[in-house]
Amino acid sequence: METFNATAVPSMDSYAHLVQLAHQNPNLSSFENLWEAYYAYWNNDIIATGVITFIAHELIYFGRCLPWIIADAMPGTFTRWKIQDHKAPPSVATQWNCTKYILAIHFIIELPLIVLFHPLMDICGLHYTAPFPGLKTLAAQLAVFFLVEDTYHYWLHRAFHWGPLYRAVHRIHHQYATPFGLTAEYASPWETLLLGLGTICPPLIMGYVTGNVHLVTVLVWMGLRQVQAIDSHSGYDFPWSLRRIFPFWGGADWHDDHHRYFVGNYSSSFKHWDILMGTVAGPKNGREKKRRD
Numbered sequence: 001m002e003t004f005n006a007t008a009v010p011s012m013d014s015y016a017h018l019v020q021l022a023h024q025n026p027n028l029s030s031f032e033n034l035w036e037a038y039y040a041y042w043n044n045d046i047i048a049t050g051v052i053t054f055i056a057h058e059l060i061y062f063g064r065c066l067p068w069i070i071a072d073a074m075p076g077t078f079t080r081w082k083i084q085d086h087k088a089p090p091s092v093a094t095q096w097n098c099t100k101y102i103l104a105i106h107f108i109i110e111l112p113l114i115v116l117f118h119p120l121m122d123i124c125g126l127h128y129t130a131p132f133p134g135l136k137t138l139a140a141q142l143a144v145f146f147l148v149e150d151t152y153h154y155w156l157h158r159a160f161h162w163g164p165l166y167r168a169v170h171r172i173h174h175q176y177a178t179p180f181g182l183t184a185e186y187a188s189p190w191e192t193l194l195l196g197l198g199t200i201c202p203p204l205i206m207g208y209v210t211g212n213v214h215l216v217t218v219l220v221w222m223g224l225r226q227v228q229a230i231d232s233h234s235g236y237d238f239p240w241s242l243r244r245i246f247p248f249w250g251g252a253d254w255h256d257d258h259h260r261y262f263v264g265n266y267s268s269s270f271k272h273w274d275i276l277m278g279t280v281a282g283p284k285n286g287r288e289k290k291r292r293d
């Protein structure tokens with residue numbers, strides 16, 4: 001594999017020079033060349049991975065929340081698709097308070113974990129240099145990550161609803177019985193850490209076992225997992241929502257019932273664990289409890 005010669009490039013290169021470098025290796029795509037130039041630019045792989053992962057995380061989180069914030073600001077247009085349409089949309093003050101808490105969680109809890117990711121990736125033998133994985137490999141690994149995370153999430157989330165664990169860990173996430181996009185990561189630091197293991201560990205374990213997992217796959221996985229979590233807290237169910245195409249996909253309709261009825265619908269992405277274990281939420285299933293505030 002031909003790799004980029006980092007020592008030949010000044011560490012603080014200009015953007016124009018980086019763009020020029022994006023065409024230097026004809027065996028790689030422009031994006032792959034840029035990726036190599038980016039790592040050369042930092043001249044420190046831990047910082048390079050940390051910066052791109054954290055910036056991607058923030059852009060995807062708040063970028064994906066933005067359409068839901070706009071929808072909440074235009075109730076006349078979007079209420080017909082709101083799941084709990086009898087409830088008022090969150091106020092600006094509520095959304096701002098939630099944003100401040102999310103930023104604190106991102107900088108205090110998630111940023112150190114993100115910086116730790118590169119050393120963990122090295123230990124587990126994940127790749128981060130070009131070339132990037134093929135689309136088939138990417139799709140197959142993403143499917144495995146979604147299924148494994150969903151299983152981990154189902155059982156841990158169900159355990160979080162056991163009285164002592166609920167009071168100690170999970171109560172913060174249930175502060176909003178009518179969720180909105182920003183509440184996806186509104187949770188205690190312990191919950192962020194423990195549930196986050198379900199996102200971080202599958203690629204590390206697969207990388208260790210197969211020796212064939214790339215950082216780009218991990219970034220795509222983390223991005224899709226964030227989008228899934230934000231969308232499932234959006235409070236909106238559209239005629240074009242993914243659950244209408246894939247019947248086993250949960251989505252907002254599914255997770256909204258978890259916040260509304262408090263019992264059942266513990267999984268993150270899919271419905272099969274709740275159906276198999278008889279924990280589907282809703283009054284028609286006899287699963288409705290008062291919140292343990």
Ligand SMILES: [Zn+2]
Binds near residue numbers: 161
């Ligand atoms: Zn819960």
Ligand SMILES: [Zn+2]
Binds near residue numbers: 173179255
């Ligand atoms: Zn939730």
